[in-house]
Amino acid sequence: MILSERHALIIDYLRLAERVEVAELARAVGTSEVTIRRDLEQLAEQGVLRRVRGGAVSLLARRQEPPFVFRELDNAEAKRRIGAAVAGLVRDGEAVVIDGGTTGLEVARALAGRRVTVMPLSLQAAHALAVAGPTRIIQAGGEVRPGELSVSGPLAEAGLRALRFDTAVLTCCGVSVEHGVTAYDPADASVKSVAISLAARTILAADGAKFARTAMAVVAPLERVDVLVTDAAAPPQTLDAVAAMGIEVHRA
Structure with missing residues (x-):
């Protein structure tokens, strides 16, 4: 091991x-x-x-998430498939904001080298996107969260509000029909909420384990999501309920 x-x-x-x-x-x-x-x-x-x-x-703390380096191991293959599936839904020429977190990092890796403009909300994702090719990166400002290397706070939110996006790729700590999309960190939840408010379309990338959790900070009700990309571990009854809300569901 x-x-x-x-x-x-x-x-x-x-x-x-x-x-x-x-x-x-x-x-x-x-x-x-x-x-x-x-x-x-x-x-x-x-x-x-x-x-x-x-x-x-x-x-x-009981509701605190494990460090990034350990979460990256959880459902790693499923997250890679989800990242590739999300990238497949993004068209060339789009302006995209990519959330932080381990699944957001997989989306960034899948989009690297594509002809798109991306604002990543983490230094991890920015590094993954910084490869040779036509990908244009606009770096968000704000306070960098130790370990996560995600950005949040007033500077990050002000930078987002100066732009408009075709697609927001949203990640989460928990998701349910009842409680919507949630995160452990309130500042992280706030910048996520701003990002999706500025996009024409929101894609939620969430592996099946996220449907068993509800975190403290509310990001948005599930109705704010246009597309959900998940994996085979997601509970079928929940996905049926999500589809009944008019949300497009993809299993990677």
């Missing part, structure tokens, strides 16, 4: 139990206690946990 996978598993344990023991993790992962202790020290340096005698205690 590679380092990032071990770290992701440790975080999963912490989100369930809030405290983990070195011996328990070593058995679960199939590695030595020395390796687990080293992993815990690294995660402590990242502010994910606090080391205690014999184990660690979570520093992640």
